[in-house]
Amino acid sequence: MVQYRPAQLDFSFAALSDATRRGVLEQLSRADASITDLAGKFHMTLTGMKKHVAVLERAALVTTEKAGRVRTCRLAMRALEEEAAWIERHRQLWSARFDELDKIVEHLKSKEKPDARRKTR
Amino acid sequence: MVQYRPAQLDFSFAALSDATRRGVLEQLSRADASITDLAGKFHMTLTGMKKHVAVLERAALVTTEKAGRVRTCRLAMRALEEEAAWIERHRQLWSARFDELDKIVEHLKSKEKPDARRKTR
DNA sequence: TATATACTGAACCATATGGTTCAGTATCGA
DNA sequence: TCGATACTGAACCATATGGTTCAGTATATA
Structure with a gap:
């Protein structure tokens, strides 16, 4: 049932073309993390990190879920x-x-x- | 002797994030081609195609060589x-x-x- | 030698990317 | 209930991307 729209590969390779985002994936492969966690780890504003996470979500490499104040990011099962x-x-x-x-x-x-x-x- | 600068992955994933460029790689996997060949195949100006080829060269996925008027593009051996x-x-x-x-x-x-x-x- | 071919480079355009700040809103905890 | 925490969204900025046109230069070819 995976959609093979060509755009999907566009999005995922584009997502992988940034060292920060590859770092985030590496981090998430160790443990789920909040936006705040990731922003801290990569010395970036919350807003900046949120954009990176959005790119990873668009590429279906990461999923997120908000519980209370905290949005938790995790690797998508299908990743890569x-x-x-x-x-x-x-x-x-x-x-x-x-x-x-x-x-x-x-x-x-x-x-x-x-x-x-x-x-x- | 391959340089593992992080930027290398940035460049190659970025190069792969465009459907035209993935198409060019596919094409080159069948046969070497000139800029004119590729521009024709992908309905694009010479100048436009030259830019795509430049991106693929920067990513070290393609090499080119000019003989006379014609620049021939081929897959790089190390590709991918x-x-x-x-x-x-x-x-x-x-x-x-x-x-x-x-x-x-x-x-x-x-x-x-x-x-x-x-x-x- | 004149003409056509193949590329090259500069300039331009619209849109995307990677970051910021600032001003919110929503929720947790004392 | 009040303050701190965690995110969100809008706006802005500089630079990159993906394309074009136009004006060359260099090379083949008749």
């Missing part, structure tokens, strides 16, 4: 599955392509061997 | 290794954390069983 899938798919495509190139290079090398030392560049 | 590593590391951290939560949930469930049907929410 889609992103890992995209990257893995492409790594495979590409390594296939590089294997091809390797073969071509090997082929060229074997043809060169007979009269080596022709053009170095 | 670092990004995949980051994501995998975190997927592991997080699944560990979710396993913990599962245990806690199981524990609570077993305690609840005696008098189930308490609070549905």
Whole structure:
């Protein structure tokens, strides 16, 4: 039931492109935290941190829930599955392509061997 | 010898956060291409496509070389290794954390069983 | 040599991002 | 009930992004 709208990957890769937000994810992987906790840890105003958390929520990497005054942030269960899938798919495509190139290079090398030392560049 | 400056991940995740650029990577995984090729394929001006390619180069996902009039774009060999590593590391951290939560949930469930049907929410 | 091709760079535009401050509102605890 | 705490929202700011047009420069080609 996961929506594969292209925008989803846009949002999650964009969310991962900021070191503070990657830090927040790392932090949340250790323990849930409030906005105040996170703002303190990353030396930032509450408002600033709230924006980062909003970006992580939009990317569905984090969920939050407010109880009383405190909004608690936690990792989303599905976190990073889609992103890992995209990257893995492409790594495979590409390594296939590089294997091809390797073969071509090997082929060229074997043809060169007979009269080596022709053009170095 | 790969530089692990934090900015590198910033650049590569940012590069991946745009559907056009992901499309360009996909295209390049099939064959090298000139700026003109790519601009045509993605219905964009040369100048616009050149900017996207510049972003992919900054992220070290693509390399380019100019021969005569034509600049040829190709995938960088190292492409996506670092990004995949980051994501995998975190997927592991997080699944560990979710396993913990599962245990806690199981524990609570077993305690609840005696008098189930308490609070549905 | 003249023309077409392929790119490059500057300038511009609208919108997004990453941060702030300031002025609230809501809730907790003494 | 009063003060402190925790967040929220609006407004602002500088810079980045994703695109364009226009005016070049360099290279192929007829």
